[in-house]
Amino acid sequence: MNQARRNPLNMAAMHGALILYTVIALFPVFVILINSLKTRKGIFREPLSLPDAETFSMIGYQTVLRQGDFFLYIQNSLIVTVVSLFLILLFGAMAAFALSEYRFRGNTVMGLYLALGIMIPIRIGTVAILEMMVQAGLVNTLWSLILVYTAQGLPLAVFILSEFMRQVSDDLKNAGRIDGLSEYTIFFRLVLPLVRPAMATVAVFNMIPIWNDLWFPLILAPAEETKTLTLGSQVFIGQFVTDWNAVLSALSMAILPVLILYVIFSRQLIRGITSGAVK
Template sequence: MRKQVSKKSRLISVIVGILAVIWLIITFVPFMFMLFAALKEQFELMMGGVFDLPKKFYLGNFIEVFQGNIYNYFKNSIIVLVVSLVILLALSACAAYPLSRFKFKLNKPIYGIIVACMSVPIHVTLLPIFMMAIKTGMYDKIWALIGPYVAFNLPISVFILVTFMSNIPKELEEAAEIDGCNKYRIFYNVILPLSKPGLVTLAIYNGVAIWNEFSFTLVLTQSTKNRTLPLALWEYQGQYTMNVPMIMAVLTISMLPMLVAFAIGQDKLIKGMMAGAVKG
């Protein structure tokens, strides 16, 4: 029996390893194409093969990008990202706490509505939100992006945090009540500190989505000074042609912050996911 189990475990390990290598290739190849294209001149890219190594590392694309409006795009993206994440995490934590720890009649219906909102397509709401932004005077302002970003990421955030907070032992809450803590103090002093891995997971997950979001930025902003980084690509395409190496340079630059953030926080992300998935 032990030999059969060990053979099965080895076979599973081999299959998982093969799948991991295939997934690595699938994700790594586009990245290498983007990097190689960003280090080529436009003529060299058009005349050579797609995955040919650059004849020389041409940094002119990056220099020209930094001489443009990239700093303004970066500033807008960072402002929108930080404000949206702060509001999103605060609302998610405040909503998940009563749904996960209290028992009341409307608990399941409210939670069901929140979960159902996860299935609402973003593109269905583009026109109503566009009209709302015009009527409220928020059109072509970076602040118009914060509301949709928070609203569409809130259901999945509450769903994850409810699962995470439900796994916190109730004995800790009962001990805090014995010490004289009310529900507000229990939330801030007990539940919230223990939910940090889940909050970090949500910050990374939602941060990547907000940083790369394109649809609302395209619909709700018009002027260059109010656009975020995903729309920086528009600067490098004309009516009939586009500067592909320059676009690849912009993509490389825009991807680096999220890549660095994920590299720094990947251990907390994995711990948060595992902690939310295992019963306490």
């Protein structure tokens, strides 16, 4: 009885903490949005106030839409982010399933080898990666970014998903084998639906770094037709003068696509975080 009474309290406290965290996390977004609708004087004089008749201005959005192909930058970022997440989840889940399901010599060593990418930053190999992309003829293509981000996200995906897949019931998988299901059918139809919260968690953890990355787009795909949103927004930041109206407007427009992706994954993410927290 006492345990039953504690559970609703624990759940309420957990949801309250998540709401508070969301408010804190969204406050910088709110500040960016309101300042994107102000004049330069309004931004610096009262950065936390709402725009009024004196400070309201759309000059930042007009500048963004006039200078550069901003919608192309958004399209490039969406393609790179979505395709990279798909490949990370697909190959990461397949590798995690193999490591958790099949016992073979070197299983532990292979798992540790795949997890090394979490500890070793991929930027250390930037020169070697650039040379490989030049030899493969992939410089100034979106595929160069997709391949790099996929390799960057796989270690964490394998590490997280393998732990979740070990918790999937062996009886369920063996029942599928008795019914004549292939290993691919067991993987896609039985195992993946049970680890969706973990996959959503992996997607969110990889989505933000990919969307906001400036380093690899600058090195591998700096051409105008392959610029990502983060790289394209740098045109408004100068060495001596920064067009803050345009920068904040560009950031405001960039928030919407990634916010939609976050909403898509958020429900499963919360389930993954709270899974097993309350018994």
